[in-house]
Amino acid sequence: MKVLIAPDSFKGGLTAKQAADAIEVGVLRAMPQAECVKIPMADGGEGTVSSLVEANHGELRHAEVTGPLGKPVKATYGLLDNGQTAVIEMAQASGLQYVDGSSIQAGQATTFGTGELMLAALDAGARRLILGLGGSATTDGGAGMAQALGVHLRNQAGDEIGFGGIALAQLDSIDMTTIDPRIAKADLLIASDVTNPLTGPNGAAYMFSQQKGADAQLQQQLDQNLAHYADIIAQALQIDVRNIPGAGAAGGLGAGLFSFTPGQIRPGVALVLEMTKLRQKAANVDLVFTGEGRIDEQTQFGKTPFGVALAAKQAAPTAPVVALAGSVGPTTGVIRPDGIDAVFAILPGVETLPVAIAKAAENLTRTAENITRLVIAKP
Template sequence: MKFVIAPDSFKGGMTAKEAATAIQTGLERIYPNAEYVKVPMADGGEGTVQSLVDATNGKLVSASVTGPLATQVKANFGILGDQTTAVIEMAQASGIQYVNSHTHNPLVTTTFGTGELIIKALDYGAKTIILGIGGSATNDGGAGMAQALGVKLLDEANNDLAYGGGELGKLRYINDEQIDSRIKETNFIIASDVTNPLVGAEGASAVFGPQKGATDGMVKILDQNLTHYAKIIKEFLGKDLANYPGAGAAGGLGAGLLAFTPAKMQKGIDIVIKYSRLSEKAKNADIIFTGEGGIDFQTKFGKTPYGVAMATKKIAPDAPVIVVAGNVGSGVESLYSKDSIDAIFPIVPGVTTLPKAIKNGPANLANSAENIGRLIFSLKK
């Protein structure tokens, strides 16, 4: 019997690797001699660095970089097992966790630290850089990131722009002659499922700005400034990004990466499936286990369990895909089909508080896996 175990993290409770271990622990009580292949997963958001590092036997690298409020913060990035691929979560450097209700201000927050992480990854020898761009505290269109890479963003008097989306209205010239020469030789992959354009009613400022502390007045200023920023990018770089799908991700960091690097956008789960070699590892599998903290109808739109199911069914079409989750929400019936998910099980045994559910998560997950294993065993008698 070959089990492939490919869960995402259970947010706040278990990393993807810990969840995979808990599932294996439960199954081993019934199938002690089975073959177990653990593939920690993610969908491009929080936990992607750790999952890909775990899945490829890579390593974490710690660095001190500029946070969104221009103070120094500690951030990690990953070097995968091939030693030439780096994976960066922009939130590590420029995330919303570094601001609070008193300090959040997307007029001044910067992605400069994300650019510094890119440089540090290049210094480490990275030839491919995967960037997860969720959870930002910023709305600067990736301007800070570009400045860290060596791009000169200048006002009418040829002065460097200060940090933040509030400054972009002053932009008059872009000079990329001093950008790090390694950028153009590097394969940049943006891991994002966001399809919002840079500007307008569905753009970065209007949709995501209020989550970062932007008032109605700030949203208007930020959107006007990003519109101007896109105009100057088109004038100097020949790239029309104002309405490009995904350019609005992470406060416009998507646009910045598309403007100043040879980046391409991909779905986060597709990237993780590729670099973890999930499809290869699923060959000849008898049962596939996946899961994450919560599952509902939205899982179909780029979340890990559905992505795992779709990928493994192509390789092992007769292997049932079983999902285990901390919470099973509404609309999960839309996830079932012969080409995707076969069964979904909640792991919480009864009424409890969220802190207790998180604390007991590994034990509950192991017990659920054991019970599912017992069912599989009885059906195969």
């Protein structure tokens, strides 16, 4: 029996690789002779670097960059294709893990370190950049990223504006003459499933800045500043980024990438599926395991398990696709003939969250073993 194992991470408990390893242990307990094909997955956010490095036998690199609050942080990125392709998670440089959720920090957080991480990858020889958006602490429209790449964002006095979405109110002009020339030549793919515009009720500030610490007053101010930022970009670069789908991703980093780089946005799961060659590896499998921390009705909207299921069914239409989760909500629209066939919660009973996280690997292994035994027992 050939088994494809392609889970996302169980956030707070297991990385995608750890989850895949735990499922494999269960499968082999039930059928020691099974051939397991493990592909740790991601959706363009956390885990994308490790997933693509593992699938493509790449290497991890490290760089010290500017964190969202201006302090140095250590970030990791991946190199594939003999160093020609770099995989970057913006959260490694500009993520929520570096802030405490205060309004002051939400207004000041910068993507400068993300730009520095892009430059580090170019310095390492990469000519293709895959940039995953997600988990950002920022709402600066990618202004910090642009500054790191060499773009000058100036106020009326001709001085460089400061960091963060608050500082965008001072923006008066944009000077692109000193941007790193390698940016224009780079093949830049933006991995994101967010389709929100830059501004307005569904924009970066109103939809996402609250989780970064912004109160109602700051949300309004950030939205106004992003609108002003879009106006200056339109005047200077003749690009209207305000309503481009995905411009609001990662606190408006999408807008910055559309404005200052040749980046093209791709759905995160689709890009990872392509880069891991999951469809090819799923050919002739007899059983598919996927999963993540929670599966519910939202899983069908760009989440990893659903993307894995659709791709696997195309390659192996008769193979059952089983999704494992720490918790399961309503699954209307998730279980369907061309996708996920069944969803299982891995908890054996009522447990506190800390216990469930601590036992995630054990619970995954046990559940995968029992499901595999059921599949092989089928006449």
